[in-house]
Amino acid sequence: MLPSGNHPSKPVDDWPSSDLIGSDRSGLPRAGDEGDIDAVRAVLQEVPDPEVPVVSVVELGIVRDIEWLDGRLVVSVTPTYSGCPATEVIEQHIHEALVAAGYPDPLIQRRLSPAWTTDWLTEAGREKLRAYGIAPPVGSASKRSLVGQADPVVPCPLCGSEATERVSEFGSTACKALYRCRDCLEPFDYFKCL
């Protein structure tokens, strides 16, 4: 055993803090035949997220890449949360949709890095969330300090009021927090920033 690290006064603090903001904003598609990839993307545009069916997997920003590798269609998908129980279902739905659209043997790859961020939600996706009654993420994903940090103002998706309050950091799924509107008194889900 090495000695314990109990040296509270020792000023050792020199590893760089990581930045939680994803820097990968490269759009799709990236490689291969432009026409074909647009067609594939159009197919995926119709595949709904199983937990928030009003947005597609493309609008959610979890389809990270569409490419042809040695004649095989490869779609890279990133999970929203490590333990998201919908991950396998989403991959299966993407596979089924592509097969039904005439791509016989697509490979669906899971990609962890860069980690998914709500910054990748498309504008159309945000608008659909709001119309569905889920407040879209406010601002950009960033690390927030623990104490004394105010919650962002989350406008009520039903009446637009900014007089809302957070009920719980976690809502009906891992990606949402639970809020309540003090004007129309309705509870609603907030798609939290990640």
Add this chain to the structure above:
Amino acid sequence: MHNVAQKTQTPLIAYLLRLGDSALVLGQRSAQLCGKAPALEEEMALMNVGLDLFGQARNWLTYAAELEGEGHDADHLAFRRDAQDFRNLLIVEQPNGDFADTMGRQFLFDAWHVHLLDGLTQSSDPRIAEVAAKSLKEATYHLRRSSEWVMRLGDGTEESHTRMQRALDNLWRFTGELTQFDEIDQAMFEAGIAPDPEILATRWKATVEEVLEEATLVRPSYDTWMYTGGKVGHHTEHLGFLLAEMQYLPRTYPDATVW
């Protein structure tokens, strides 16, 4: 039965088991509160935190199983090992107790977890760095919630304050493992795989002190007697009961392919 062959267990595999097992066991503790949480919102929060931890455990254990190269997967490591082969921290296997015990345990772990994951995002091992980057986003939310509860209970009613302080005092003897390190932690640091354990300890203490002060709680001494051994497989009696419940089904029906 899975016997972790010590001879094939490199420091990296041992380190991955520590990461994966701590996430797995704490996730299981959260899951045990399914249907028993004090309020619906807390039920959802506990289950979501548990799910995040299970996902992280799967990522770490999948990597560990690949490095072992014996054809096993994460499920095999989770469900076919006995208590002495688990490498989780002692604090995560402690019972749920009352809500102050549950949130105190979560907070003391989260405060360590966030700083550890933050350091691991800089790992020289790209696989570890990417799993850590993903996990850090989740752990940051976990810490935010658990520290809010510690502050709310500590700075709440006389009853909640008393219970939160009692939980803290009870759990404190298991926090030595969060600040002490052994040859495996040191080897991982020297290989550039894991962050400097001394910096990790310093940051954990800073976060704990900040929150406890806000919570009007008295921080126990860092120099009290600490229980250690979880990281090398010496566990408290609670882990065996937890594993018996968690592993019962896959061990009873080892050949089942559909659940």
